[in-house]
Amino acid sequence: MRYYGDAVQFENEDVAYRAWIDGNAHGFVVNSCAKPSPDYLKMHRACCPSISRPDRDIWTSGQYIKTCSADRASLESWARDHVLGTCTSGCHCMGGRAGQAAVVSPIHAREEAVARQRSAVVGADPGRAPTALKTHVRDGVAAARRAQASLETRGPMPEAAVVAGVTNPLDRILLLTLCASVDRMRDSELWYHQAKALYERPSTAWLFVPDEVVGRDARAVHGALESVGALRFRDDANWWVHNATTWQTEYGGDPRSLLSDADHDGPAILRAIRRKGAGGSRRFYGLGGPKIGPMWLRFLIDVEDMPIRDMESVPIAVDVHIARATFAAGLLRGSHDGSLTRLRARIQDAWAEAATAAGTCPLSFDAALWRLSRDGCTRRPRDRSSDCPARRTCAIGSTCPKGIIDVTSKHVRVRT
Numbered sequence: 001m002r003y004y005g006d007a008v009q010f011e012n013e014d015v016a017y018r019a020w021i022d023g024n025a026h027g028f029v030v031n032s033c034a035k036p037s038p039d040y041l042k043m044h045r046a047c048c049p050s051i052s053r054p055d056r057d058i059w060t061s062g063q064y065i066k067t068c069s070a071d072r073a074s075l076e077s078w079a080r081d082h083v084l085g086t087c088t089s090g091c092h093c094m095g096g097r098a099g100q101a102a103v104v105s106p107i108h109a110r111e112e113a114v115a116r117q118r119s120a121v122v123g124a125d126p127g128r129a130p131t132a133l134k135t136h137v138r139d140g141v142a143a144a145r146r147a148q149a150s151l152e153t154r155g156p157m158p159e160a161a162v163v164a165g166v167t168n169p170l171d172r173i174l175l176l177t178l179c180a181s182v183d184r185m186r187d188s189e190l191w192y193h194q195a196k197a198l199y200e201r202p203s204t205a206w207l208f209v210p211d212e213v214v215g216r217d218a219r220a221v222h223g224a225l226e227s228v229g230a231l232r233f234r235d236d237a238n239w240w241v242h243n244a245t246t247w248q249t250e251y252g253g254d255p256r257s258l259l260s261d262a263d264h265d266g267p268a269i270l271r272a273i274r275r276k277g278a279g280g281s282r283r284f285y286g287l288g289g290p291k292i293g294p295m296w297l298r299f300l301i302d303v304e305d306m307p308i309r310d311m312e313s314v315p316i317a318v319d320v321h322i323a324r325a326t327f328a329a330g331l332l333r334g335s336h337d338g339s340l341t342r343l344r345a346r347i348q349d350a351w352a353e354a355a356t357a358a359g360t361c362p363l364s365f366d367a368a369l370w371r372l373s374r375d376g377c378t379r380r381p382r383d384r385s386s387d388c389p390a391r392r393t394c395a396i397g398s399t400c401p402k403g404i405i406d407v408t409s410k411h412v413r414v415r416t
């Protein structure tokens with residue numbers, strides 16, 4: 001440790017740094033390169049998750065070191081006297097905006113790289129953000145939290161209902177995994193209800209035992225799904241057989257083996273799912289997609305309480321409901337007229353920013369937002385003719401922006 005008046009600097013001292021953070025919750029931290037330079041001196045509050053997340057242990061022994069003090073002015077003196085620079089306070093923890101720093105700093109470059117990696121991990125659309133929308137992190141976080149608090153009063157999520165009463169852990173994982181794979185452009189509530197019926201019926205329970213699906217003709221799956229009205233797309237049966245066969249032949253019929261192979265790391269799990277097989281063939285259908293993959297991880301965390309790491313790098317899965325709820329929560333305000341596809345990356349980035357500010361991961365907002373839209377926002381008129389009929393009873397009705405929020409799978413028209 002090096003001392004500069006009331007400031008202390010940590011380099012290659014992660015344990016001591018963590019101890020300082022734990023004992024100075026109201027203090028300040030300047031993140032700098034290992035050799036501090038005026039180009040990059042970023043001030044944070046000690047409680048900011050970007051410099052003190054409990055699940056990370058390398059803070060001062062990589063590219064960056066930390067200079068800390070209970071007194072902000074001491075850090076500004078250190079920056080001025082020892083680095084000949086000034087601290088920037090662009091982080092949300094300081095009440096600033098991410099882009100407020102005067103220069104392009106290494107951390108910004110790194111954040112962009114993380115965003116690019118996030119896109120690469122889940123195949124997100126890297127389309128440019130429409131300029132008429134602004135991100136309001138605090139509003140979005142506050143609304144999401146209120147929506148989360150009201151979640152319990154709205155009954156179990158569909159994915160929780162499908163495993164309710166199922167005691168065998170492997171059966172639960174297989175139900176969640178196989179069902180998620182074909183959960184695309186369908187009524188999820190209905191689908192998980194139908195899937196439960198298929199699981200409970202002795203004549204169709206084999207669907208959820210990969211070993212029993214291997215070698216079956218897809219027509220048998222087709223018939224089983226059709227018997228409960230659950231055939232959504234012609235490919236569903238082929239996907240089911242293909243995925244069950246991959247689970248059986250590569251992972252002994254147990255998706256938990258893949259999670260272990262990937263060391264329970266979220267991005268690594270998604271990469272493993274998306275890895276191609278011999279001759280470039282696809283090993284899994286559905287699960288590797290930008291929406292279903294992250295959604296499946298959320299199921300495993302929320303429903304099965306699985307310890308999956310590094311979820312900060314996994315973006316929220318954007319479907320019509322999440323997009324609609326993003327505007328209703330006021331996280332993005334302004335105007336937009338265009339495809340949902342083009343907006344996806346913008347929504348993911350906004351929730352990533354909100355998650356960083358809230359000290360959580362983007363997917364932690366997913367269930368509440370989905371429920372908010374599914375149970376409430378779908379009733380909002382598509383034009384300005386009248387207000388949302390659910391406003392009075394809605395958990396975020398008092399802050400939900402007025403105006404147009406018209407979101408379909410093809411087009412998004414917003415004026416808020």
Ligand code: SF4
Pocket residue numbers: 328329372373375376377378380388389390391394395396397400401
């Ligand atoms: S007031 Fe209506 S549109 Fe706004 S969040 Fe609530 S349900 Fe959705």
Ligand SMILES: [Zn+2]
Pocket residue numbers: 043044045048049050051091092093094
């Ligand atoms: Zn910060």
